[in-house]
Amino acid sequence: MSTNGYLTDRLTPDNTGILLVDHQTGLILGVQDHDQNQVRRNAQALARTAKVFGLPVVATTSAPQGPNGPLLPELVAELPEGTPIIHRSGEVDAFEDPAFEAAVSAMNRPNLVIAGVITDVCLMFASLSALGLGYKVHSVLDASGTTNKLARETSLLRLQHAGATLNSTVGVISELLRDWKSPGGRGTADVFSSLAMPFYGAVTASHAAASNAG
Amino acid sequence: MSTNGYLTDRLTPDNTGILLVDHQTGLILGVQDHDQNQVRRNAQALARTAKVFGLPVVATTSAPQGPNGPLLPELVAELPEGTPIIHRSGEVDAFEDPAFEAAVSAMNRPNLVIAGVITDVCLMFASLSALGLGYKVHSVLDASGTTNKLARETSLLRLQHAGATLNSTVGVISELLRDWKSPGGRGTADVFSSLAMPFYGAVTASHAAASNAG
Amino acid sequence: MSTNGYLTDRLTPDNTGILLVDHQTGLILGVQDHDQNQVRRNAQALARTAKVFGLPVVATTSAPQGPNGPLLPELVAELPEGTPIIHRSGEVDAFEDPAFEAAVSAMNRPNLVIAGVITDVCLMFASLSALGLGYKVHSVLDASGTTNKLARETSLLRLQHAGATLNSTVGVISELLRDWKSPGGRGTADVFSSLAMPFYGAVTASHAAASNAG
Amino acid sequence: MSTNGYLTDRLTPDNTGILLVDHQTGLILGVQDHDQNQVRRNAQALARTAKVFGLPVVATTSAPQGPNGPLLPELVAELPEGTPIIHRSGEVDAFEDPAFEAAVSAMNRPNLVIAGVITDVCLMFASLSALGLGYKVHSVLDASGTTNKLARETSLLRLQHAGATLNSTVGVISELLRDWKSPGGRGTADVFSSLAMPFYGAVTASHAAASNAG
Amino acid sequence: MSTNGYLTDRLTPDNTGILLVDHQTGLILGVQDHDQNQVRRNAQALARTAKVFGLPVVATTSAPQGPNGPLLPELVAELPEGTPIIHRSGEVDAFEDPAFEAAVSAMNRPNLVIAGVITDVCLMFASLSALGLGYKVHSVLDASGTTNKLARETSLLRLQHAGATLNSTVGVISELLRDWKSPGGRGTADVFSSLAMPFYGAVTASHAAASNAG
Amino acid sequence: MSTNGYLTDRLTPDNTGILLVDHQTGLILGVQDHDQNQVRRNAQALARTAKVFGLPVVATTSAPQGPNGPLLPELVAELPEGTPIIHRSGEVDAFEDPAFEAAVSAMNRPNLVIAGVITDVCLMFASLSALGLGYKVHSVLDASGTTNKLARETSLLRLQHAGATLNSTVGVISELLRDWKSPGGRGTADVFSSLAMPFYGAVTASHAAASNAG
């Protein structure tokens, strides 16, 4: 039996860093396996979560001067101040750029939460290399995306087999939160309502209105 | 042959008003026939479009103190200043509330662009009554939503048969814009990129980056 | 322009009767074009609505001793007391059974709300015959079902072309209700929450809890 | 109001003929808008129905020596004895082959039930030409198929607009049957159970077993 | 080879308890990966099953005074009398609330059947913690739900990897039943027909009618 | 009865022109209602068809210097030599650019086959204006595309109501071909196999191999 690190390596604000790989304006346009807007909002949610819990983030792009395009402006707007953004000149696997590996290493966190576009390349190689370097890896599938469903199904099983913990955006945030009474509770509610689970914003507004009127 | 009013009654900033019917926090949660977030964004897009082109808007809610909940806060934030919001106490068809009919009448616009949640009730009855009152009606289906696909398919055909012009959010905005060189061009680009067609934001950011680097 | 009878022949408790055609235990098992349970719940919703507004109902079955099976027991349980149930011995079109036509005629209602399984046969022929007899017909698609999507798409267009008003369960009930402050408001809320739109039950329970706690 | 011929031109064994257009082994392989096997079974069902009710059938192929391939062998096996099979040498619209038009004319039936592969070509042109020649046309969509969903959606609306009655396989058969107590009842049950609605075979077998054991 | 506990730890009325985690009126509204009503009915089915077989149940909620809302009233109505309902004040993982862990421990059952909304948080953490505490865990996916398909796919693989037995509502009940001739047979048939597999109610009613008539 | 122009205005090489509206590299990336590659291939198919039958074509772009991007290079490569490409500086409706209207008028063809990206704007307005100018219009839906399914469903019904003939790429080509024995037969087979119906290429290659070996 394994609980995939949940009991022994639970994600906490102290032991976790976030890697956002190649959420670029050109690449996002190729996401066809699920809702592009969800990928966008979930990547933003991870960035805003980093601010809520004080997590370090490293962002990276692949050849942003070329057709891949710049990092999503709406994601840039959510990154914690000072987040290193490593612009790779050609390395497909982000960890093959020494600047990226150094930035990750400087975070000094054993648990890495990774999302990337496209799933079967940018997320995949970053996750596999991180595992190889001894990190615990949470691959966040719904903040990643790819060009067809089979590429996604394939990636899930390859990542599972390689030892990554497959996770969702809300799953990661909830593991970090641990208790709604903690200081991060209010910020988490905002991340859920605005970005990761918009239905929750509607439920919350309904509740507030009824409570005030009650 | 009919061109459904396009040549003779084309939507312009001068002849068009917008009705937003029951986009409430409780009702939106029942939208299951397509993406709730898209309904939300498209309703916001119509509201922001009103500001771009100076169109009058009337918003309305059904029993917002009850389970239907308040108007979506993110939609309220987009409404033009001074937009009348008519809170109906129980009338299912918005036009059966004299305050709503008066507010619509006060807009003095022959063309009404209508969106509503849920499609087969709130959008339907407002559209049918408006047609009965002699308005030209554009029912905006992708800014509306309902609880199942059959209710939507049914509604499209009932609206078509009743003489409403079936339209999309982007179709309405483009008919109002008419020429990208007009003053509304910049605002339309913003509405498209942020709300009605988020892919367009990515395309635009890619273009800007390449142009600057070029 | 036509508003499909909405302004001139609006459904009211006084001018409307409901026909439930062949919702039998054997036939329901062939519904594959959308959720069987939704068909079931919507047929029940129409029956319970009849009690809320005092509408007459006629139910009918086709050869219930044979493989088509008996009327759905959960639907029988919802029928208003005294509802005639006409067991046809073989007529495919319910109106070809004189007992059925007499029962419908005895309702003395110009507007007929019709649902049936399967859509392209039982709902179709009853709707076409009723139109031929001079009734206004509302064909309720989401309380009906058939064996494949193409049979449904085909049926919608045939019914539209024949002059039936295509409607949804919730659309019919809302047109009958007209105002939530009317006596039928409470019963309608129950029909929506328990049968026609179960999400509404959750929204309502959330609202009640928040109001009480507020 | 129109009831699309149901009351005035109801399909009967005496006034109806069936046209099966280009159900060939090469063309069937391109059907992607719904289940190929359903198209196959429904075309067979129409052929077997012709035998049940004594309807005339004309079948036709387009260049069967070429890649379109021969008529489906399983369909040939169901055709009534003596059915003319018109092998066209190149005419896309079957009615442009005089031999086909003559064979149809020789049936001397005012109502034509037409199915064809592919929908937007073979079914479409045969239906439009038949309408032009003054026939009443029932286009049977679920015994036809095409290469993508948009081609089908487009075809439904073009056929509706042109005045064809859109129908399903089971809808056609049931209109012909009219009463299960008639001589065709037994044969219809067989067509439904084996071909047009296989679920009905299971329901029937369950019923028989329970009745015998009861 | 492993048979996932089936041979050595088969679920029996004596060794099994049920945990229902956060089936609340606010959270259920976010379920978008499959049919909300199915989640609802399956959670009810597990509760009613507990009564059929005399299994202990522990239910829990997360901040039910807030937007998550109260436990689904229709689920409360199905819980065995005396079922402890642990209202957590903020702990995301139910097992971090000592009252919950104590209630579970008091059941004294090595096998835990767990369902929860949302899948990737409430079901996930409860399942992982239960595994960590040494319980055998059956995670019941179709009595759980989440906000998108990727979150579900991710959760299935994470749970599988962690050692949970992935199961369905009907799978759990059938393993408990073991033999339809046992005392629980009648109650199981009711749970299947009314809640877990409504088609079975239609099949059963058809059978009863045919047997009586036979 | 109408046959939508099929008998009286059948598309022929002499009476038909093709308009390709805004198939640009930026806009194509927003197509989400069906397969982008199919839109691409079908637009190419129409262009190559023009060469097969000697039809005139007018292509147009909207602000190709901006984010909409240049005309698809693979489409440019298929255009008949000398095809006018009208680059509009901002007019949403192509017919509002006098150069476009002049180019269309210069074709001197009463029947216009129109495809455009996006469907509810570029195809819609060009089709409506062409109808207003007295052209017969075939709107080719599967060579067009838009951002969501509701925008498409809406557009189909608006175009139908306005009097456009809804058509598919293969439907248009087949109506032009009329007889496979005509000179265009060989070219049509190539267009089908390479672009409009790739399955046909496989069927054709299989047939050729078997014939040669036979």
Next chain:
Amino acid sequence: MSTNGYLTDRLTPDNTGILLVDHQTGLILGVQDHDQNQVRRNAQALARTAKVFGLPVVATTSAPQGPNGPLLPELVAELPEGTPIIHRSGEVDAFEDPAFEAAVSAMNRPNLVIAGVITDVCLMFASLSALGLGYKVHSVLDASGTTNKLARETSLLRLQHAGATLNSTVGVISELLRDWKSPGGRGTADVFSSLAMPFYGAVTASHAAASNAG
């Protein structure tokens, strides 16, 4: 590395038996996770395959006098002569009926190919018990079916984890065939064309026609 028995325990006519579990007329009607007809045809395909290769088969039913209904008549028609059909009186897991276990044991085959309706119960328990008894198990998913997609997804992973080889109908048959030149080649082609892959019948008929004409 494991090759799941392919190299060491490849399915051959000598080492393989087939178990068909509860393909009954009542249960098949609940299959909603994929095409019921495909389940039916694939179960028939396995039975006919047994005759092609001389494999022993054991079929079984659960309470066939009750609502589950008799074994599918079309499957009975395909069973090899003398196939034992074990009618269980209530045991959910077929192996808990000694007569079934004896019949399986009498086959004396180390590899069991198992299909069952419903997947998460009938197929599942038979597969798990067979694994526990030391058999190699191939669970044939596309000859099995269940009531919802989540029940299927869950079952695949539970079976994988338990050590069953997940397989398809065509995969099993092809492993048995091994070489098209072997005596079973002709029979396999028939099984593929008529039952397991009907497209193959069309391809074959096209080929034959072209070869003869070539």
Next chain:
Amino acid sequence: MSTNGYLTDRLTPDNTGILLVDHQTGLILGVQDHDQNQVRRNAQALARTAKVFGLPVVATTSAPQGPNGPLLPELVAELPEGTPIIHRSGEVDAFEDPAFEAAVSAMNRPNLVIAGVITDVCLMFASLSALGLGYKVHSVLDASGTTNKLARETSLLRLQHAGATLNSTVGVISELLRDWKSPGGRGTADVFSSLAMPFYGAVTASHAAASNAG
């Protein structure tokens, strides 16, 4: 922890060979689990990739004189010059043909990238045998296809369990590329834009136009 060979056996132009199994004109027509054209384009992409990186390829067919048909002509056109094409006379598992095994062995590459039609037979057995022979295997699912979704889901898990690395076309190419600055960068961009990810062609053309204009 395993990284599935990524760190220790990364795919490089020196250690990798490609096997293309049975991409034949008859078999491709049976692909129904995802887009046939995507399978086609991805198989072509792998072939063109071989030329970009100088990888050896072995192609094979099963009974190409029969209904399976010849190798796809568009794939033949992409194969590197001199690619051995092994025409098997009947062996289902390509490795059972000594000529195929010899050709693979002659490549002398420890890593085999394999795609095949159909997935559960041609890809499956080649992958399992290659694993048995000691090769590292990357099974490329989106360059393979089969007749139904369950056959695919089943195959993914069987391949995963057997030790194959599940991969996508773009994943394989990117692992080979490793750095866009390497000599293969330009060729890879072409493969992506023309075949494996057509959206990338649009993004690239937009970028080029904007850069030139910038």
